[in-house]
Amino acid sequence: MPTTDAYGQGVQIASLTDAPNMETLASNLATGLVPRSVMRFASASARNAAITSPVAGMVAFLTAEKLFTGYDGTAWVVLAAGTSAWTTIPLASGFAHNGNSNGSAQYRVVNLFGEITVMLQGGIDITYSGSPATIANGGIITSTALPSAARPGSLRTVPAACSAVTSDSLSLKLDAQPDGHLKIIGTTASNATERITPPWISLNGLFYSL
Known part of the structure; x- marks a missing residue:
């Protein structure tokens, strides 16, 4: 009768006393080794x-999700x-890249401690209009x-450093x-007494979970 591998993984190996059967031999090896290898699937749903x-210890790579x-x-x-790779964020009118010479505003999806997370970098110049000064596009x-791969399941709020120029706060x-x-x-509201209209914000070091 078949024996198992010397590493205790349960892979069946034909014995010399077993009747010759190449189909059984190949099947036993494939069935034993494939679930213990890095399996590859088109997506999570395909997996x-x-x-x-599934059995504890199985590993699978998902092509669509990377x-x-x-x-x-x-x-x-x-x-x-x-x-x-870093991807440049498309900015609405009233905002520009390279705020405070921090480079283009960009994002990328990373694995942070086993959790899929979006990482941000760069700086954004902000323009205001009217009196009191109002941020463009409602702040969007x-x-x-x-x-979709970079969208959180619910609202994620993170602090972003900003310029002290024309601002009584160092973050938004x-x-x-x-x-x-x-x-x-967090920019100045129409009924606010403080001034919070910084000309730029920094995205460096910001993360939000999905």
């Missing part, structure tokens, strides 16, 4: 359809994210929404909205 009863995932005995979790800096809020738009919150 879930193919592996209906993610390495592993089954921990309860759920599929992200082990690592593939290469994610994006001209088009970020792709940046809202990452579920619809894929980014919005600056």
Whole structure:
């Protein structure tokens, strides 16, 4: 009867006393080795359809999501994210890249401690109009929404450093909205007594989870 591999992985190996059967031999090796290798699927849904009863320790790469995932005995979790290049954020009228010489405002999707997260960098110049000074586009800096892979499941608010020029505050809020738009919150309201109209904000060091 077949024996198992010397590493305790349960891969069946035909014994010399077994009746010759190449189909059984090949099947045993494939069945034993494939679930223990890094399996590749087009997407998470394709993985879930193919592996209906996952076993703890299985690893699968998802092509569409560019993610390495592993089954921990309860759920599929992200082990690592593939290469994610910086992408320039499309800005609405009233906002410009390279605020305070910080470079273009950009984002990329990364794996942070096993959680898919959006990382931001760069700076944004802000223009205001009217009296009192009003931020352009209601504070929404994006001209088009970020792709679905960079949209949070619910509102994410993070602090963003800003210029002290024409501002009594050194930071504003940046809202990452579920619809894929980014919005600056906290500039001077029409009934406010303080002045918060900084000419730029920095996105460097900002992250928001999905």
